[in-house]
Amino acid sequence: MRIPRLVLAAPHSGAGKTTVALALVQALQGKSLKVQAFKVGPDYMDPTHLEATSGRRVYNLDGFFLGEAGLLSLFQHGAKGADLALVEGVMGLFDGKDPLGREGSTAQVARLLRIPVVLVVDASAMAGSIAPLAEGFRRFDPGVRVVGVFANRVGSARHAELLREALAHVGLPLLGWLPQDPTLEIPERHLGLVLAGEVAPPLRALAQAAQVDLEALLRLARDAEPLPEAPAFLPERRPSQVAVAYAWDQAFRFYYPEALELLQALGAELIPFSPLKDTRLPQAQALLLGGGYPELFAEGLSRNWAMREAIHHFPGPIVAECGGYMYLSQGLWVGEGFFPMVGLVPGEAHMAQSPILGYREVEALRDNPVAKKGERFKGHEFHYARMEQSPSPAWRRVGGQEMEGYTDGRVLASFVHLYLPARPEGARRLLAGAKGLPPSPSGS
Template sequence: MEPISRLVLAAPHSGAGKTTVALALIRALREKGLKVQAFKVGPDYVDPSHLEAASGRKVYNLDGFFLDGEGLLSLFQHGARGADLALVEGVMGLFDGKDSLGKEGSTAQVAKLLRAPVVLVVDASAMAGSIAPLAEGFRRFDPGVWVAGVFANRVASATHTALLQEALSHVGLPLLGWLPQDPALGIPERHLGLVLAGEVQPPLGALARALHLDHTAFLHVAAEAGPLPQAPPFLPESRPPQVAVAYAWDRAFRFYYPEGLELLQALGAELIPFSPLQDPALPKAQALLLGGGYPELFAEELSQNQPLLEAIRGFPGPIVAECGGYMYLSQGLWVGEGFFPMVGLVPGVARMAEHPVLGYREVEALRDNPVAPKAQAFKGHEFHYARMPPSRSPAWRRVGGQEVEGYTDGRILGSFVHLYLPARPQGARRFLAWAKEGPGSPRGS
């Protein structure tokens, strides 16, 4: 296949400004008439919302824990179709991942798999000459990772830029661009990271105007990425819509992997969005999907929408509720000193805690549920501050351990684990077959 111009934006550590730089680059390149496809390394839902707003294209998660090498290549080629350039925003530091050297679940793993040049985003606010040994150390650490240049963030002045550029010239790395130190260019944060796109408008125009970029050198680095082996199609051959799936989509619920939704559509799902905050009734559907989000920020509004709560209580089909959706299905949600009744299909009350639970998960089903027969394993991820009491009917047990989590009665699956369905498409098939033909369907087993 034709080579895809591509590069990876990485950093020495979290907080260096990868997302801010990515947004500035996407906006500036789009103003030059280029179609930019953005990707995000890792299981993040929040950063992709901003990248999508900037690029005007769906943003896909490239995660080496969820998918093997062939799966990652398939997803990359699926997402990059029709784009002039693929821009991959890394996660945390370049070599931060599931293990101590970043061999799995890291930006470095994805960069090696994609054979893509890496541009290191460095917070230069408190350094000048030290940028050279820093960048050189990252370049030399793993010969399989191709560090091709540097982007400086939070630069104080043109003089500061000249010092950084001169220092990097001594180790043979180009300074491809920089952004000034300006608090107005940042994106607000809260307890799960950045606020979502749509809640605040990132200063895309200001970022593009503030960006200092050597366009020719930058695009040359991206174009140096050679051809990739042709991977198999990421999605199965599309079927016509056969099953209506209502899924929660508003300010309170919007954490879904787009490739997971596309998988459901390819398998014959008609996805119908609805708002738990505003809609008085569910759309006509055979299955219900309640994704993650921020129900704790909208607890009072969710609790006051009694007609919809009643509609969900009476919904007869399979229900899958993840993280925020799991909290919404509980008997209620404590936020501060306030208690807000919720749907009540899941026993127990959700409470917000001070510290998060986060990490990759591999879980196996303790009993049949809408996506898995008993003992089948799935991969996923957790990131939440809420806590639920242990269930008498837990859904999952951690693979290799005894920890149990979630709730299922067979028809309802509630869990803090965000499942990555493309890693085991049988789960999506089971969910849709159950919705269409009932839990006894052979295709739903």
């Protein structure tokens, strides 16, 4: 199966991969090509910008969550109907779960999916040094094929020519460049980029500023090796049997799209609602509270007493992750201010100065809505909040003794963002536990 494709990787975080990806998506669309964007790693922010620009749903490719077969299936699932796939990497090319990036890295995804790599380099403080830098990345792993360079934050057209000439000495093309201009970059905050719905990416300015050798880019993408046919990523879709309400507004927005699609394929009718603005829940048998930024909207969430009461008395299974866990707590401290929350789980959430982040494999300490005691799931954490350990923790980290989250069997609240497609039986268990319940009346 031939799918023209490229990975945008970088020597380090902050080189401008997302900015370059947005510029390239637009340039390719200008050739009337349908571009399918992907994002490596457990990232909820960058995909919002890629989706808004490409007009297509963006999927996460992660070698810690899925093996080679799973990655192939998801990649082919997402790329259906597209003329070209553009994969934005995560961090530096070889940064991942282990020191050499064998797992959970952009390099792993590029290797397993046989995707040519374009190295995005912050060239603001270099000229000739770009050549040995790029050559080192090209030679480091024979299974990862670096085919060209895109320079970001370039000082001038003459600077770009110097970079092009330097790269020619090691046989790598300069495929394009963007000038050094702060207005071309997307604002950031404590968890990463500001979401696409809150800030408009500078698409017009990027389209005007980007200098791209599209013919060379397309030639390299089309030279990618053919891939073997993979099994379908999702099971055959069943008729809707269970109504699942999920929080979706400015405060809660972090879900893997492939996880939501899995729930739909297994018979879930997904109904969005806003904990910020709605005063009642939709009629539903299960409830999802994803991650997000409750700390930025703590006052509004706390003020919506009717929604807090509705969730507190919801009778069906509830799965709350990260921001959703904070929302279900007794209250949230932001600076010196305390904001009462739903009060369904013990403990108060406190914001800290440093993040907790990383991949997680966890084992269920007792039955919960997605797992039986002893079952293991994969996920990740990325948060600044802290909660004291609950009297009924949900998970133990595999390989250690750390316990985390809360469950009473019906409610699962945790800082771990689970990747349900890696273990679909968790999604099946959630829907099976809700199926026999009558939908909660709106206004409950």
